[in-house]
Amino acid sequence: MKKKTRAAATSTAKLRKTTPAGRKVAPRGPRAAVTAAPATSHDAKLVIRRLKTQLARTLARIEELEASADTDFLLDIPNRRGFERELNRAIAYIKRYRTSGALIVLDVDRLKPINDAFGHAAGDQVLKAIVATLLAQVRSSDVIGRLGGDEFALLLWNLSETDAKAKAADVKIVHKCTAVRHALSAERKGVDAVSIDGFECAGHPGEDDIPGLILIPAAARVLKIPMVASGGFADGRGMAAALVLGAEGVNMGTRFCLTQEAPIHENIKNALVKGSERDTQLIFRKLRNTARIFSNEIAREVATIEDRAEGYEYEDIRQLVAGTRGRHALESGEIDWSHRPWGCFHWTQVAWDRS
Ligand SMILES: Cc1cc2nc3c(=O)[nH]c(=O)nc-3n(C[C@H](O)[C@H](O)[C@H](O)COP(=O)(O)O)c2cc1C
Numbered sequence: 001m002k003k004k005t006r007a008a009a010t011s012t013a014k015l016r017k018t019t020p021a022g023r024k025v026a027p028r029g030p031r032a033a034v035t036a037a038p039a040t041s042h043d044a045k046l047v048i049r050r051l052k053t054q055l056a057r058t059l060a061r062i063e064e065l066e067a068s069a070d071t072d073f074l075l076d077i078p079n080r081r082g083f084e085r086e087l088n089r090a091i092a093y094i095k096r097y098r099t100s101g102a103l104i105v106l107d108v109d110r111l112k113p114i115n116d117a118f119g120h121a122a123g124d125q126v127l128k129a130i131v132a133t134l135l136a137q138v139r140s141s142d143v144i145g146r147l148g149g150d151e152f153a154l155l156l157w158n159l160s161e162t163d164a165k166a167k168a169a170d171v172k173i174v175h176k177c178t179a180v181r182h183a184l185s186a187e188r189k190g191v192d193a194v195s196i197d198g199f200e201c202a203g204h205p206g207e208d209d210i211p212g213l214i215l216i217p218a219a220a221r222v223l224k225i226p227m228v229a230s231g232g233f234a235d236g237r238g239m240a241a242a243l244v245l246g247a248e249g250v251n252m253g254t255r256f257c258l259t260q261e262a263p264i265h266e267n268i269k270n271a272l273v274k275g276s277e278r279d280t281q282l283i284f285r286k287l288r289n290t291a292r293i294f295s296n297e298i299a300r301e302v303a304t305i306e307d308r309a310e311g312y313e314y315e316d317i318r319q320l321v322a323g324t325r326g327r328h329a330l331e332s333g334e335i336d337w338s339h340r341p342w343g344c345f346h347w348t349q350v351a352w353d354r355s
Contacts, residue, residue, distance in 0.1 A: 072146045074124055075131045083145025083153055090143075090155055101157050102164030106134075108150040110189075137171065174228070178206025180219050183227070193226040194219070195251050201231030202254045202343035205282075205292050213245070220246025232344055254343035267333030271296075272342065280344045283321075287314060294342035296335055298325075 070082030078086060087103070094101050108130060115123035127150075134144050134154065143155040156164060174193045175186040178201075183194045196219045198212025199205045210218075216229045229247035233239060234255035242250045256262060258269050272294060281295045283302050293299050302317050325338035 075127060075146055077131060078143065078145040080145065080147045083143065083147065083155070086143045086145070087153075087155060090157070099158060100160060101155065102159040102161065102167070104154040104156065104164060104168050105147070106152040106154070108152070111150045133171070137167075176204075176230070177219075178204070178215075179208050179210070180215070180222060182206075183219050183223055187223060187225050191225065193228065193248075194223065195228050195230045196247070198229075198231035200292075200344040202280075202292055203341040205231070205290060207288055207290055212242075216242060216245040216247055253341075264330050265333030268330060268335055268340075271335040272340075275342075277344055280342050283317075283339065286312075291339075291341060292343065294340040296340070298336060298339050302339065 068081075070078055070085065072079040072082075090101055093099070108127075111123055111126060114126055130152070131144065131146075134152065138144065138154060138156065141157050145153050145155070147153050156167065159167065172192040173190075174195055175183075175191040176195045176197055177183040177186055178197045178199075180196075183196055186194055196212075196215055197205060198215050199209045200212060212229060212231045216227075219227055226248040227246075228249045228251045229242035229245065230251040230253070233242060233250040233252050239250045257264055258273055262269070275294065279295045280292050281299050281303060282290050282292055283299065283306065284291050286306060298320055302320050305312050305316050305320075321339050326340065329335065329338040329340070
């Protein structure tokens, strides 16, 4: 204990500043109060208590600011307050110029079970995906707002009541499934179509390991709603095969990452297209959240941790698989900087100049 006290006192001394004349002066002002190390454990407790009070005050202030702001912080769209302001402005304009507009209110069902089962971070991802889908369906002049937890509103300009009804009915839900039983369950719950993903697919192929050649006809036999086949499709031959197996179409993920239009650094595209059908690997298997990714240095590092005899937790690999790393890799072209969801396919499926 004594030793610790002496070390703390020494570091406090080191913090003192030196004037140009070489004279030592004690640090001053609020910065000094933050950086100076406590001399005793009693001091340390006081500092911790003070920091906790400051933190609580800051959090309360953030809450206050969020409530008074017009934007939903998570989704970056107008919140109830912002939306109501837009709506009032629109109503005034519509009355004055005798034009038209439509208001659609959307209530997202079954969000709570997602939050309960997978945590709020997963629920937040679902909300973000919903907003992305809605934004893709409206014009840039239209407004989408979040009225509350799972309640959204759309303000659509120059739309008749009939068109608004058609628009509201136009939102289609396609659910990704990796097992026939999941597809049937989604069908019962009212989705419009399913994407049935074989074991070859990028991202999460599920835990049953059924390749598309088996899964697609098995699903086609029992499903009544349309089904697109996913996993390993990259050209017309694959699509023809999927149609023969009973799918209504195909979904291509990995292949589209290699198009000229994909906003991904050329280095990544080149490195990936030079890979073969043996260059993907599975991670998160023991967490029962398996993901198929491109086999690079990061992927191998994750695999080494996952293979440890003493076991591992998600925390041990969290830094390696962080989304921010992925974004950096896509922009900078550093192929080994992040893990990359990648489907199992062969370069011969890509019309690509490899010379
Ligand atoms: C870059 C990329 C990211 C993906 N992210 C996810 C994901 O987060 N969750 C998921 O279930 N599937 C994800 N997928 C899989 C796709 O949803 C799709 O099912 C799959 O890509 C189809 O197989 P294919 O890549 O062999 O064409 C991702 C695919 C790619 C290429």
